[in-house]
Amino acid sequence: xxxxxxxxxxxxxxxxxxxxxxxxxxxxxxxxxxxxxxxxxxxxxxxxxxxxxxxxxxxxxxxxxxxxxxxxxxxxxxxxxxxxxxxxxxxxxxxxxxxxxxxxxxxxxxxxxxxxxxxxxxxxxxxxxxxxxxxxxxxxx
Numbered sequence: 001x002x003x004x005x006x007x008x009x010x011x012x013x014x015x016x017x018x019x020x021x022x023x024x025x026x027x028x029x030x031x032x033x034x035x036x037x038x039x040x041x042x043x044x045x046x047x048x049x050x051x052x053x054x055x056x057x058x059x060x061x062x063x064x065x066x067x068x069x070x071x072x073x074x075x076x077x078x079x080x081x082x083x084x085x086x087x088x089x090x091x092x093x094x095x096x097x098x099x100x101x102x103x104x105x106x107x108x109x110x111x112x113x114x115x116x117x118x119x120x121x122x123x124x125x126x127x128x129x130x131x132x133x134x135x136x137x138x139x140x141x
Contacts, residue, residue: 004127004129005039005128008021022036022108028057031055031056039108041110043070045096046095046096049099049105052106060079064080066080077099079097079098080097081095081097082095082096090116094111115133117133
């Protein structure tokens with residue numbers, strides 16, 4: 001089943017910027033959280049802020065801390081985790097990064113997602129389609 005999401009407006013320095021946003025559910029053990037992450041085709045891995053991981057019951061594991069870097073020279077300490085993620089009707093195992101700071105937006109990255117879905121960004125209509133790989137062969141927009 002094709003899942004459709006809509007871009008959402010954000011005001012950045014007085015200008016409206018339209019950003020692609022998904023609706024996902026993450027389950028870890030017996031805890032669940034729903035998030036609305038930015039869909040970031042440039043992000044290698046899905047990133048969630050500290051508070052989201054705390055809701056899921058994540059615990060600080062000093063020996064597992066890694067660093068992620070992105071644009072510029074900034075780095076963020078993270079702990080890799082494996083969770084169950086649901087997008088539309090698809091539920092699957094997914095590797096994510098739990099940021100140890102709050103000052104990061106949730107990001108839906110490529111790992112374990114873009115190999116499962118064809119992701120079609122429609123800037124002109126402010127929509128994003130997630131087409132399961134199994135349906136993509138027969139997909140006609």
